[in-house]
Amino acid sequence: MINKILPLLVLPSGFSLLCLLAGLLLRNSFFLWLGTLLLLAFSMPVMSDFLMRSVEVGEGRVPVSSVGKADAIVVLSGMIVTVDGAPLGEWGGAVDRFDGGVELFKAGRAPVVVFTRGQVPWQPGVVPEGELLAKRALLLGVPQSAIRLTGKAGNTADEAAAASVLLGASKKGVPRRIILVTSAFHMRRARFLFERAGFAVEPFLVDYQTSEKSPLTVLSFLPNAEALAQSDRALREVIGLLFYWVTK
Known part of the structure; x- marks a missing residue:
């Protein structure tokens, strides 16, 4: 259970929330701005698609x-x-x-x-x-x-x-x-x-999540919850792979 919960604290959604809470409790504008900017950046489809393409293997489903x-x-x-x-x-x-x-x-x-x-x-x-x-x-x-x-x-x-x-x-x-x-x-x-x-x-x-054929549009830069969740999924894979590689 620990290995499923701890990564939440360093993934974009969890870390951004911690920064915002720290900013409010400490009345520190740096943490407020950091949390806000991270939340916005990782909620953009252009960012989440980049991260997901970085972890997806192969170029498509094979016959x-x-x-x-x-x-x-x-x-x-x-x-x-x-x-x-x-x-x-x-x-x-x-x-x-x-x-x-x-x-x-x-x-x-x-x-x-x-x-x-x-x-x-x-x-x-x-x-x-x-x-x-x-x-x-x-x-x-x-x-x-x-x-x-x-x-x-x-x-x-x-x-x-x-x-x-x-x-x-x-x-x-x-x-x-x-x-x-x-x-x-x-x-x-x-x-x-x-x-x-x-x-x-x-x-x-x-179960590919992204496609190289998807064009950039205005919507690619508008933050949304689905993109934030995809950023979390992609980075969770990176964290998981690093953890098992270090502890092998």
Whole structure:
């Protein structure tokens, strides 16, 4: 839980708020101006798109036919929102992870598809996401015999460790080859952690947040909450990758 909360204090939204609070409490105009300027800068789409493009891997989604065969397809969690009245949850923004994993399986890229039992620590009563994704995969024709579920995982490092326990990171001394499916902005950190866990990883990138074809307009310079959230997501990936690289 600590590694999810502490970064909030240094991300643009959290750090700007701290500066504004410090400025008000200390009656210091420097902190007030610093917090305001940071909030405005990171809330501009031109800034958030630049940051997101900096962390997104690859130049676009590749055809499934170009992906080599592997021992398993591993689909990372992070796409289901638990809602009353929706027994299988509702889709969040990263639904392409699920679609990509099912597409790869149906194309025969691997004999099994693995869903991780993602579950944030402060919601212990919520059904782990992988269990809901497995049920959705069954509805799309993926056979029960081809679906695997890891143990519970609170973050990407936990997912890599749980997948290693489930599949075994190597077979007769040779690393197991997996196709790792996650968002393009998350792939660099995810691949690092799964390779550290002993897997040979072929990335399958989905859920791109930006496009080089998007032209600059007046709206690109008008601050909005969605752009601030995207700046936070991009910088969270940088912080996470640095943390795991330093502590490897």
